[in-house]
Amino acid sequence: MVLVGAVRDYLNRMLTDIPGMKVLILDAQTVGIISVAMSQSELLQKEVFLVEKVDAQSKDAMGHLKAVTFLRPTAENIQHLKRHLTNPKFGEYHLFFSNILKKAYIQILADSDEHDLVQQVQEFFADYFAIDPFHFTLNLSGNHLCMLPTVADSHNSQQACDRMLDGIAAVFLSLKKRPVIRYQRSSEIAQRLAQDSAKLMYEQESGLFDFRRTEVAPLLLVIDRRDDPVTPLLNQWTYQAMVHELLGIQDNRVDLTRLPKVPKDLQEVVLSSHQDAFFKSNMFENFGDLGANIKKLVDEFQQKAQSNQNIQSLEDMVKFVENYPEYRKQHGNVSKHVTMMTELSRIVDERQLMAISQIEQELACTAGQAAAFEAVWTQLNNEKTSDIDRLRIVMLYALRYERESPQTVEQLITHLRSWPSKYKPGLVHTLLRQAGFDKRTGDLYGNRDLFNKARNMARGLKGVENVYTQHQPLLAQTIESIMRGRLRDIDYPFVGNHFQQGRPQDVVVFIVGGTTYEEARTVHLLNATQTGTRVILGGSVVQNSSSFLNDLEEVQRFQ
Structure with missing residues (x-):
């Protein structure tokens, strides 16, 4: 588990070693740090009955609760804690910081603890999103x-x-x-x-x-x-990367609210290799295999659902009730992956991403300027091509052929201007100024030294299993x-x-x-x-x- 395990170990020590009902006080960053490592149900199991932001202005005193703070050691957070300690709402305070705490901050906290409610101050180094x-x-x-x-x-x-x-x-x-x-x-x-x-x-x-x-x-x-600069410009065809490219992932969560007819419980879903066994085993699978694996997941769930319908005795009823939470969890998990797969497929068809991705991969992995120019020009003239896809393929062409054929790069940028877009064609020039050939250290296209040229030649002779994921x-x-x-x-x-x-x-x-x-x-x-x-x-x-x-x-x- 490495990083996830390290963060979870800190959180377990923080919450398990303090018995009784607790309120967890967090800042904008530590909310996300905790959410990617530990689920809400796990927090409840550790007797965390309330989660508050450190800058919240609630005035209700809850002396029966123990406050466990997990905050980044910033000047702003120290001031918020000073306010908490001067007018305390909770019976005791356990202060944990996600990084190295300055001695000056410790002194401020000590001076503010007039009611002697601070039980401990510790550094738990979980200042990153695992x-x-x-x-x-x-x-x-x-x-x-x-x-x-x-x-x-x-x-x-x-x-x-x-x-x-x-x-x-x-x-x-x-x-x-x-x-x-x-x-x-x-x-x-x-x-x-x-x-x-x-x-x-x-x-x-x-x-x-x-x-x-x-x-x-x-x-x-x-x-x-x-x-x-090539890797973040490419369409992706493996599950986790594809979801981020087409739907967006933030702190292992996917916002589906903009999709039509999505049930309320699926408007935000969690994609975590720690919390979701199916996602863990399929997050790096390609789109084709993923579809088959989701169908298999649905078939297995249908078999279980049918067996649950066959309730004929009191013993069957007791067994169903015992298994009901797990049944509900599986139902939600199946619905989540089917919903996302359906939406990914719709976007792929609507934006013709398979055709566009093939052009992208050729630009990223193989040389051939004339054929590349023709392919990009043809795709630009396709009315179904979205503005972001037009810009991306021109950028990929420009990165590849900025030195070999600068005039054709300018031709494509000029042609971009003839299509309405929220993006300015001048972004291509911005990209070249930021990440063009003269700015890069690594051998991005494997053509700078003999060793990389030989390796690319070997890859070309061997062939690729999947044209859409050949880029490395x-x-x-x-x-x-x-x-x-x-x-x-x-x-x-x-x-x-x-x-x-x-x-x-x-x-x-x-x-x-x-x-x-x-x-x-x-x-x-x-x-x-x-x-x-x-x-x-x-x-x-x-x-x-x-x-x-x-x-x-x-x-x-x-x-």
Whole structure:
């Protein structure tokens, strides 16, 4: 369970060791941190009868309840706690913080506890959203700041860097490890974050990070989303990634309120590998296999439903009542997956995504400029092509052929202007300024060095099992280079005098600007096949094509 397990362990200790009826007091971030790791029914089992926001202004005194606070250690939250302690509503207070608590904050809390109600103050390092066992995010507001020079918006940029630093620190503290740190040299913000992480772990809080050393130190690699702008622009065809691309996932929840005739209990559904066994076993399955597996799930449920209808004795009745909660749960789970599969299929047909995805995959994986131009031009002229799909395929073409055929890139951008769209065609130029050939470090198309050219040729000769999922994120190549000891020091230097020899047992890759669920799948598959090395993926947000384009629009305002 790794990350999910680490967060759940903190929450269990926090709630189980305090007996009796409790109120859980959270902030806007810790609400999400808890919700992705623990269900509401589990909280009830731990005698949590009320959940409140720390900034709530309720005046009702409830002295019979114990207040358990789980908050980020921010100046704002300390002020809210000061107000709580000055005019207490609850019988006692147990204060837990999701990250390192400044000594000055501890003094403020001590001075505010005039009624001696604070029973304990502890740091539980769960300052990240553990959305899957090997994948975490920080839900960073203003993620576009990761694309801007730090001078463009210095105050907000500093806040963004501080939040990413807090998240990285919490991950390593919860794993009880101190890494050596590398970063992508071409990225100013990756370098800054890596250097800040090293300063925190090796200087400012060196005692806190002084864990038992392993033969080969863990590795933290900080890279930039802009090094691989292709992955967040592609349509996805595996379950979790596809749902995020077409419906959107936030804190393992999917909002279905905009769908017609959706029952009230399905307007927001949970997609969690921890809470849903079917999702856990199918989250990385492709669209075709998923349909067959959902049909199998429905058939199995129908058989159980028929057996429940055959109630002929008192014993049958007792058995049905005992199994009824589980029956209801299964019914809800089946309805959830059928509803989502139905909606995904409708969107695929409506937007002709199979045809568009084939063009995208060809642009991402194979060379051939003339054929690519013709395919993109034809799709642009299809009236059923949506504005976001037009923009994405032109962007993918521009990234691939910006140097080989700049004039055809301009032709496509000009043609985009003839179609009404909420997106400005100038976003293509913004993308190239941010993530064009000259800005990237990695070998995005496998054509910069002989080794990658040979590997791509081998893949081409072998063929692909599924044309819609043939693309591999650049991250796969980066992790392979780490495993083989081939990650170039000149491109990914170490911070300070901390170097690494040998294959690390733990690798945390943090992507400034956001991860994708396709990359999370890549990490899952690597962890399932590799022995001796565990890879964890994290980032500022989880991107899909819409959020990535929104970030580019925000950046465009500064240019």
